[in-house]
Amino acid sequence: MTDAPVIQVTGVAQRFGARTIFRDVSFSVSAREVFVILGGSGCGKSTLMKQLIGLLRPSAGHIEMFGRPITARDRDKALRDMQCRIGVMFQSGALFGSMTLLENVMLPLEMFTDLPPEARETVARVKLGLVGLGDAAALMPAEISGGMARRAGIARAMALDPPLLFLDEPSAGLDPITSAELDQLILGLRDDLGATFVVVTHELASILAIADRCIMLDRAAYPDAGGIIAEGDPRVLRDTSTHPTVRAFFHREVPAMVHA
Amino acid sequence: MTATASLTSRERDGRAVLVFAGRLDAAGIAPMWRRAMRAAQQARGRGMIFDLGGVSFCDVSGAAFLAETEAAHGTPAELAGAQDRVVELLQRARAALAERSAPPAALPPTPAEFALSALRLVGFSISFLGEAAVAVARLPRRRRMLRVPDLLRYADQAGVRSMPLVLLLGYLIGLILAFQSAVPMRRFGADIFVANLVAISLMRELGPLLASVILAGRTGSAFAAEIGTMKVNEEIDALRTMGLDPMTMLVLPRIIVAMLVMPAMTLALDLAGLLGMTTVMLSLGFPLVTVTRQVQAWVTASDLYGGLFKAVCFGVAVAAIGCRAGLGTGVGPRAVGLATTSAVVGGIVATVALDGIFALIFYRLNL
Numbered sequence: 278m279t280d281a282p283v284i285q286v287t288g289v290a291q292r293f294g295a296r297t298i299f300r301d302v303s304f305s306v307s308a309r310e311v312f313v314i315l316g317g318s319g320c321g322k323s324t325l326m327k328q329l330i331g332l333l334r335p336s337a338g339h340i341e342m343f344g345r346p347i348t349a350r351d352r353d354k355a356l357r358d359m360q361c362r363i364g365v366m367f368q369s370g371a372l373f374g375s376m377t378l379l380e381n382v383m384l385p386l387e388m389f390t391d392l393p394p395e396a397r398e399t400v401a402r403v404k405l406g407l408v409g410l411g412d413a414a415a416l417m418p419a420e421i422s423g424g425m426a427r428r429a430g431i432a433r434a435m436a437l438d439p440p441l442l443f444l445d446e447p448s449a450g451l452d453p454i455t456s457a458e459l460d461q462l463i464l465g466l467r468d469d470l471g472a473t474f475v476v477v478t479h480e481l482a483s484i485l486a487i488a489d490r491c492i493m494l495d496r497a498a499y500p501d502a503g504g505i506i507a508e509g510d511p512r513v514l515r516d517t518s519t520h521p522t523v524r525a526f527f528h529r530e531v532p533a534m535v536h537a
Numbered sequence: 538m539t540a541t542a543s544l545t546s547r548e549r550d551g552r553a554v555l556v557f558a559g560r561l562d563a564a565g566i567a568p569m570w571r572r573a574m575r576a577a578q579q580a581r582g583r584g585m586i587f588d589l590g591g592v593s594f595c596d597v598s599g600a601a602f603l604a605e606t607e608a609a610h611g612t613p614a615e616l617a618g619a620q621d622r623v624v625e626l627l628q629r630a631r632a633a634l635a636e637r638s639a640p641p642a643a644l645p646p647t648p649a650e651f652a653l654s655a656l657r658l659v660g661f662s663i664s665f666l667g668e669a670a671v672a673v674a675r676l677p678r679r680r681r682m683l684r685v686p687d688l689l690r691y692a693d694q695a696g697v698r699s700m701p702l703v704l705l706l707g708y709l710i711g712l713i714l715a716f717q718s719a720v721p722m723r724r725f726g727a728d729i730f731v732a733n734l735v736a737i738s739l740m741r742e743l744g745p746l747l748a749s750v751i752l753a754g755r756t757g758s759a760f761a762a763e764i765g766t767m768k769v770n771e772e773i774d775a776l777r778t779m780g781l782d783p784m785t786m787l788v789l790p791r792i793i794v795a796m797l798v799m800p801a802m803t804l805a806l807d808l809a810g811l812l813g814m815t816t817v818m819l820s821l822g823f824p825l826v827t828v829t830r831q832v833q834a835w836v837t838a839s840d841l842y843g844g845l846f847k848a849v850c851f852g853v854a855v856a857a858i859g860c861r862a863g864l865g866t867g868v869g870p871r872a873v874g875l876a877t878t879s880a881v882v883g884g885i886v887a888t889v890a891l892d893g894i895f896a897l898i899f900y901r902l903n904l
Contacts, residue, residue, distance in 0.1 A: 332777060332778065365775065369771060371772045371774065373775075374766070384779075388780075388781055
């Protein structure tokens with residue numbers, strides 16, 4: 278395992294028209310790490326993730342994945358190379374509604390590997406088994422619950438065994454038990470597969486359970502835009518941070534200092 | 538219904554006193570909202586007192602009502618006889634109302650903005666065409682993304698399942714056209730030519746046109762809704778991050794299917810129409826052999842092929858417009874509805890426009 282960071286983000290900003298969501302965002306993610314992007318609603322967590330997975334080109338700044346820039350002019354090729362090395366779970370699971378769960382997981386295998394159909398099916402079944410959906414393989418996405426859809430989304434993201442997985446709000450809107458199971462799943466996959474995880478979330482319990490390191494975004498980092506207000510181990514941040522918003526987040530208080 | 542709250546206003550020492558009593562909740566304040574605002578506006582420049590001694594209950598709606606009454610007056614009112622809880626609620630309502638910013642003015646778009654949005658739409662359509670062309674060019678290397686089961690499913694949905702409608706519509710159109718034209722033509726003893734009229738107009742114009750309208754209504758809209766829902770559910774984003782091209786995976790198969798099913802639909806519609814025409818002719822007393830002879834003698838193969846060629850082009854246009862509308866879907870369920878509408882409207886308009894262009898071309902080529 279090399280020490281080079283898997284993701285290197287330098288001075289990234291995002292503007293939509295005249296509205297600046299965040300700027301000056303810089304961080305790096307190393308291999309085998311569970312890295313959490315956290316922050317309140319509307320501070321640009323999901324936007325930042327869209328930039329990382331190449332769906333959105335940042336208005337400014339520089340992103341490197343596996344040592345290759347994906348913000349350069351010839352980014353298309355870099356993105357294509359990257360796409361087989363990452364897996365993404367979207368907020369809703371984003372399973373393809375016209376296919377069963379098994380077919381959903383088989384799709385990336387069908388597209389990018391030369392496995393014969395029966396081998397694809399076996400691999401996909403194992404992946405579904407890993408996330409605890411072995412007996413739901415034949416169901417359609419419309420027939421399963423929200424928590425199952427998220428887990429199936431993770432199984433599909435893992436279809437090609439990518440070394441880097443992005444999860445957008447894996448536990449939002451789930452009950453505490455399902456959410457804890459999902460956390461266990463993430464930690465288990467990290468330990469067993471050696472994958473790196475980038476997780477976007479604002480579920481406090483989940484952050485403390487899984488995160489090795491985190492950055493916290495906030496709209497009020499600058500007068501007119503957001504940015505990183507804290508970086509580090511969330512447990513340390515919880516106990517030692519003096520930033521009012523960070524303290525308020527970890528202790529579930531209303532911030533003492535109301536933003537102007 | 539009796540009012541559960543009451544408002545009386547009077548004067549005291551040159552100041553307006555508004556006496557509220559009863560339950561200040563949504564039901565209670567509704568009948569007196571306008572009256573209170575008027576009273577507060579009339580009291581502008583003078584002091585205003587809220588006498589809340591008779592208030593038995595006040596919820597957030599009630600507090601909002603009091604705060605808005607104050608805002609209509611312009612300066613904070615002096616409170617009399619208010620319970621602590623009511624004062625507390627009123628403070629919160631005041632703070633909430635103070636934060637309200639002027640809503641962004643929803644002005645009608647200026648001509649420049651309108652032109653810009655139209656240009657953007659044109660730009661989006663051009664880039665869609667370009668992407669589709671690139672997808673076709675790259676297809677040999679991306680054969681895997683074109684999945685045969687998908688093609689068959691779309692063909693079933695767009696073609697096979699629309700056959701009953703196509704046949705019914707074709708038969709009725711042939712029947713109606715023949716019947717309507719037979720009446721005036723009989724006066725000139727020309728009713729045998731009804732067979733020519735219906736056969737030629739069906740094969741050259743009505744067959745492809747009606748099939749295309751059916752395709753736009755049944756299938757173009759379904760394409761837009763399917764792709765639009767996928768977009769809303771982040772499924773398109775998921776495809777992209779997997780390195781799968783939505784153009785190749787979702788748009789090309791649908792266009793290919795439309796190209797394939799349109800001639801079949803047109804042919805079925807033509808035949809059903811001829812059957813309808815024959816029904817009328819038989820009922821007018823012509824023997825079957827006369828009718829078929831007449832059609833055989835006057836209708837050429839180029840009439841049929843011209844119509845089928847147009848059908849293929851209409852199919853491409855309708856499917857492409859449906860898919861483009863789906864991919865251009867905005868956010869939320871309403872956007873899917875808008876995409877569906879624009880798919881149908883765009884499909885029908887494009888069909889008719891293309892038909893006009895073909896009429897010119899065929900005329901020039903003496904076809």
